[in-house]
Amino acid sequence: MKWDHKASPRPTMGTLLEPLFNSSQLLVQPSCYAAVFQSFTGKSLLKQGKQLHAHMLLRGLRPTAFLAAKMVAMYASSGEISSASHIFYSARDPSSLLFNSIIRAFSLYKYSEETMHAYLRMHSLGFHGDNFTYPFVLKAIADLYFVHFGKCIHGLSMKDGLDFDIYVATSLIDMYVKCGELGDACRLFDEMPVRDVSSWNALISGYMRDGAVDLARELFNRMPLKNIVSWTSMISGYTQNGLAAEALQLFDEMSKEDSEVKPNWVTIMSILPACGYLSALEKGRKIHSFAQEKGLDSHPSVQTALIGMYAKCGSLADAQWCFNGIKPNSRNLVAWNTMITAYASHGLGVEAVRTFEHMIQAGIHPDGVTFTGLLAGCSHSGLVDTGLRYFESMSSVYSVERKHEHYACIVDLLGRAGRLVEAYEHICRMPMQAGASVWGSLLAAGRCHRNLEIAELAAKKLFVLEPENSGNYVLLSNMHAEAGMWEKVKNLRALQKSQSVKKNPGSSWIEINGKAHLFHGGDTASHDQTKEIYLLLEELPGKMKAAGYIPDTTFALHDVSEEEKEISLTTHSEKLAIAFGLVNTSPGTVLRVTKNLRICGDCHTAIKFISKIYEREIIVRDVNRFHHFKEGSCSCGDYW
DNA sequence: GTAGGGTTAG
Numbered sequence: 001m002k003w004d005h006k007a008s009p010r011p012t013m014g015t016l017l018e019p020l021f022n023s024s025q026l027l028v029q030p031s032c033y034a035a036v037f038q039s040f041t042g043k044s045l046l047k048q049g050k051q052l053h054a055h056m057l058l059r060g061l062r063p064t065a066f067l068a069a070k071m072v073a074m075y076a077s078s079g080e081i082s083s084a085s086h087i088f089y090s091a092r093d094p095s096s097l098l099f100n101s102i103i104r105a106f107s108l109y110k111y112s113e114e115t116m117h118a119y120l121r122m123h124s125l126g127f128h129g130d131n132f133t134y135p136f137v138l139k140a141i142a143d144l145y146f147v148h149f150g151k152c153i154h155g156l157s158m159k160d161g162l163d164f165d166i167y168v169a170t171s172l173i174d175m176y177v178k179c180g181e182l183g184d185a186c187r188l189f190d191e192m193p194v195r196d197v198s199s200w201n202a203l204i205s206g207y208m209r210d211g212a213v214d215l216a217r218e219l220f221n222r223m224p225l226k227n228i229v230s231w232t233s234m235i236s237g238y239t240q241n242g243l244a245a246e247a248l249q250l251f252d253e254m255s256k257e258d259s260e261v262k263p264n265w266v267t268i269m270s271i272l273p274a275c276g277y278l279s280a281l282e283k284g285r286k287i288h289s290f291a292q293e294k295g296l297d298s299h300p301s302v303q304t305a306l307i308g309m310y311a312k313c314g315s316l317a318d319a320q321w322c323f324n325g326i327k328p329n330s331r332n333l334v335a336w337n338t339m340i341t342a343y344a345s346h347g348l349g350v351e352a353v354r355t356f357e358h359m360i361q362a363g364i365h366p367d368g369v370t371f372t373g374l375l376a377g378c379s380h381s382g383l384v385d386t387g388l389r390y391f392e393s394m395s396s397v398y399s400v401e402r403k404h405e406h407y408a409c410i411v412d413l414l415g416r417a418g419r420l421v422e423a424y425e426h427i428c429r430m431p432m433q434a435g436a437s438v439w440g441s442l443l444a445a446g447r448c449h450r451n452l453e454i455a456e457l458a459a460k461k462l463f464v465l466e467p468e469n470s471g472n473y474v475l476l477s478n479m480h481a482e483a484g485m486w487e488k489v490k491n492l493r494a495l496q497k498s499q500s501v502k503k504n505p506g507s508s509w510i511e512i513n514g515k516a517h518l519f520h521g522g523d524t525a526s527h528d529q530t531k532e533i534y535l536l537l538e539e540l541p542g543k544m545k546a547a548g549y550i551p552d553t554t555f556a557l558h559d560v561s562e563e564e565k566e567i568s569l570t571t572h573s574e575k576l577a578i579a580f581g582l583v584n585t586s587p588g589t590v591l592r593v594t595k596n597l598r599i600c601g602d603c604h605t606a607i608k609f610i611s612k613i614y615e616r617e618i619i620v621r622d623v624n625r626f627h628h629f630k631e632g633s634c635s636c637g638d639y640w
Numbered sequence: 641g642t643a644g645g646g647t648t649a650g
Contacts, residue, residue, distance in 0.1 A: 104641080135642050170642045177643095201643040232644040269645055305646040337647040344649095372648045379649090408649045415650095440650040471650095598650090624650065 033061075037070040041077040049074045063087070065095035072098065076105030085114070094125070100132050107136035115140035116149070128160050135171040142178035150175045151184075164192055170199045177206035201229045208237025213246075228261050236270035244274035248283065255290065265291075265299045272305040276312030279594040279621060282514035284309045300330040304338050311342030314592045314619040314626060333364055341373035346626045347635045349381025356390075366398055368406070375409035379416055380625060380636070387413045404430075408437040415445025416639060420454050436465045440472070447475055448639070455479055467499045471597070508573035508595040510581045519576040533579040537570050544609045547632075574603050574620060582614055594621045599640070608632050 033056060040049035053071065056063070063071060068091040075084035088094075088102040099122040106115040119137045122129070129137065134157050141150045154172055157163045163172065169192050176185035185206050189199060200223040207216035220226070220234050231254050238247035251271045254261055263271075268291045275284035288306060291297040297306070303326045310318035323331075323339045336359040343352035356374050359366065366374075371394055378387030391410055394400045407430050414423035423442055427434050439461040446455030459476040462469065473496045480488040506521040517527070527533065541549075574595050581591040599622040611618050612632035620627045628635035 132641060139642085167642045172642095174643065196642090198643040203643090205643070227643090229644045234644090236644065264644095266645055273646075299646095301646050303646090308646065334647050339647090341647060367647095369648050376649060403648095405649045410649095412650065437650055442650090444650055 033063075034067050034070045037067070037074045040074050043078040046075075046078040046080065049078075063091065065091055065093055065098045069095065069098040069101040072101040072105055076101070076108070079109065081105060081109050081111060088118070094122075096122075096127050096130065096133075099127060100130070100136075103133060103136045107139050110143060112140040112143040116144070116146075123156075129156065129162070130160070131162055131165045131167055134162060134165075134168045138168075138171040138175040142175045145179055147176075147179040147181055150179060150181075164194075166194060166196055166199070170196070170202050173199060173202040173206070177202060177209065180209075182206050182210050197223070197225050197227050197230065201227075201233055204230065204233050205237070208233065208241065211241055213237065213241050213243060226261060228264055228267065231261055232264075232267045232270050235267060235274075239270065239274045239277065242277070244277040244280075247271060247274040248278075248280075251287075263290075263294075263296070265296045265302050268296050269299075269302050269305045272302075272309040276309045278516065279313050279509070279592060280511055280514075280516065281310075281313035281315060281592060282511055284313055286514075300326055300332060300335060304332075304335045307335065307338045307342060311338070311345065312621070314621055316342060316346050316348075328362070331362065331364070333367060333370070336362075336364055337367070337369045337373060340370060340377065344373045344377030344380060346628070347380045347637075349377040349379070349383045349386075352377025352381075353383065353386060366400060368400055368403055371400060372405050372409060375406060375413060379409060379413040382417060382637070382639070384413055384417045384419070404432055404435055405437065407432075407434070408441050411438050412441040412445070415441055416448065418445075418449050420445055420449060420451055424454065424457075434461070436462060436469075439465065443472065443475060447479055450479070450482070452479055452483060463495070463499075468501055470496070470501050470504045473501060504597060506573045506595065506597050508577040508593055510577040510591065510593045512581065512584050517577070517580055519573045519580065521573045521576075522571045523573070523576055527580070529580065529583060532583050533576060536579045536582060537575060540570075540606065540610070543613050544606065547609055547613055549605070549609055572600055572603050574599060575606060578607065578610060578618060581618075582610075582616070588615070590617045590619065592619045592621075596623065598622050598624060599627060604634065604638070604640075608634055 033052070036052060037049065040046070040052065068087050071087050072084045075081070075087065084102060084105045088098065091098060099118060103115055103118050103122070106112075106118060115137060119129070119133070119140075122133070134153065137153060138150065141153060150172075154163065157165075157168050157172070162168045169188060173185045173188055176182070176188065185203060189195065189203050192199060200219060204216045204219050207213070207219065216234065216237055220230060223230065231250065235247045235250050238244070238250065248271065251263065251267070251274075253259065254263055254267070268287065271287060272284065275281075275287065288297070288309075291302060296302060303322055306322040307319045310316070310322060319339070319342045323335065326335055336355065340352050340355050340359070343349070343355060352374055356366070356370065359370070371390065374390055375387050378384070378390065387410070391402070391406065394402050394406065407426065410426055411423045414420070414426065420442075423445060427438055427442065430438070439458045443455055443458035443462060446452070446458055455476060459472055462472045466472070473492055477489050477492045480486075480492065507518060509516050509518045511517075519527075523530075574593055577593045578591060581589075581593065585591065599620055604627070607618055607620065607627075607629050609632065610616065611629040618629040620629065625636070625640065627640070
């Protein structure tokens with residue numbers, strides 16, 4: 001008989017049996033319980049499952065190993081792992097099936113230590129693992145990063161003759177990949193007599209993690225059959241390796257009408273960061289509406305990725321809109337973290353704090369990422385004492401471990417506020433070795449407050465920790481120049497040369513009508529409209545003076561940021577991109593520019609004037625944060 | 641049952 005779905009939803013065995021179990025008269029054959037437990041899968045039937053469990057206890061029945069396995073699976077299917085665990089540990093004589101059930105339950109819910117413990121007990125009682133045991137155990141090993149253990153398990157699976165079972169072998173590849181043992185993963189893949197799509201996918205993911213993008217692509221091209229995971233792995237791999245354009249190309253290819261494999265919600269979630277990386281707002285919007293059309297936008301993770309994309313593309317309003325669109329009880333930790341970080345990067349510390357408090361009220365427990373966002377927000381808005389209080393509360397209230405990145409935030413927070421000595425004292429009191437980000441914060445603070453002593457101290461550490469970072473040399477060199485210490489400038493140049501530090505060329509881009517236009521500092525001939533751009537830039541100083549600009553000669557002479565010295569200030573890449581935007585958009589259009597380095601001081605001043613003179617809102621994203629220029633001022637309060 | 645995933649300081 002066919003069930004008429006329109007008339008009413010098809011009852012499951014569980015819903016049919018519910019009334020029977022509510023009547024205590026009913027006596028069931030003990031052998032029936034297992035089948036009934038098996039039918040009570042999923043959260044919606046948990047209540048019935050519990051009733052049946054109680055019913056059984058009332059009758060004084062002790063579950064057999066077989067029945068216990070079914071009960072474990074029942075509780076696991078609704079995430080009640082503690083109940084499942086309780087049944088497992090109180091079973092008298094366990095069976096392979098019971099071990100497999102609990103191992104699956106623990107592993108799927110990431111109780112990785114418990115998974116290992118259950119497996120070890122299974123092993124010590126003399127049970128052999130089968131092709132249902134190993135994949136879950138290996139997942140736990142990968143999660144715990146127990147390579148050594150993983151190799152033992154590989155050996156054991158070999159003894160059981162399962163190491164080339166398609167599921168076990170693929171899980172082994174995945175385990176090796178996740179533990180950073182790509183060599184072992186490759187060897188196993190080569191030796192496998194039969195592979196399936198998943199085996200290829202596991203190895204592609206391994207190459208991508210290792211940064212071997214081309215080898216991953218080769219596998220992708222060579223594999224006999226590609227499925228949605230293959231495509232999505234390539235896309236996320238490209239994105240994570242900074243190859244956003246390649247990711248977008250693959251995404252477009254699979255989004256075509258005639259494509260055999262179509263994007264699903266994971267694909268959408270994986271491609272959005274590529275738009276964020278490129279600040280490709282138009283492209284991001286297109287993918288958003290594509291997802292809406294295909295009904296792929298309702299998943300909380302997609303909505304979270306949308307928040308991040310819009311925030312990175314400079315549209316905080318859209319980010320907020322997406323956040324508000326997530327059902328309150330679906331707003332998980334990552335969604336909150338993304339929103340808090342979005343506010344922080346746009347310099348809205350008060351909003352970041354407010355969002356954090358809402359999160360706490362909503363009963364979500366913060367983690368380390370929450371606090372990096374929150375503290376960065378406080379720092380960007382000068383909320384020094386608030387930030388310090390939250391830093392304190394991390395251990396005293398929320399028991400979240402204070403890690404290196406949090407110390408970097410605190411040094412930044414104090415440093416920006418001019419409390420340089422306190423910042424340095426914090427570094428001295430750190431429970432771990434201070435790394436580049438901490439000293440980098442201190443160097444920036446020293447520069448901001450023209451404290452040469454502190455800056456030199458920080459730079460000295462940085463020259464050891466990251467000798468290849470040209471920004472540090474430039475920053476200190478500029479300070480020496482400002483102070484007229486030409487001898488030191490010369491020495492620093494020599495040091496930089498001896499370390500063979502490559503200059504990091506500055507570049508900026510702007511998206512107009514969905515097309516990105518890239519500019520390098522000093523570009524003179526790469527665009528059709530070079531003439532118009534330069535014309536606009538040449539008349540700028542005059543207009544700026546008329547608008548009240550008083551040139552600061554020391555600043556203009558020496559503060560050229562990381563952009564090459566020989567490139568004149570007027571042709572810094574961010575200025576070129578903005579000029580291009582002014583020429584090619586109608587009056588009043590918001591300009592969004594992205595720069596690969598920190599925005600330079602002179603450009604910052606100039607853009608403030610441009611926003612006033614041309615009556616434009618200009619949003620610049622630099623390596624660290626966003627600057628919203630409007631009516632002659634910037635959201636960062638000239639503090640960055 | 642195995643493979644793909646959104647948030648992280650200067």
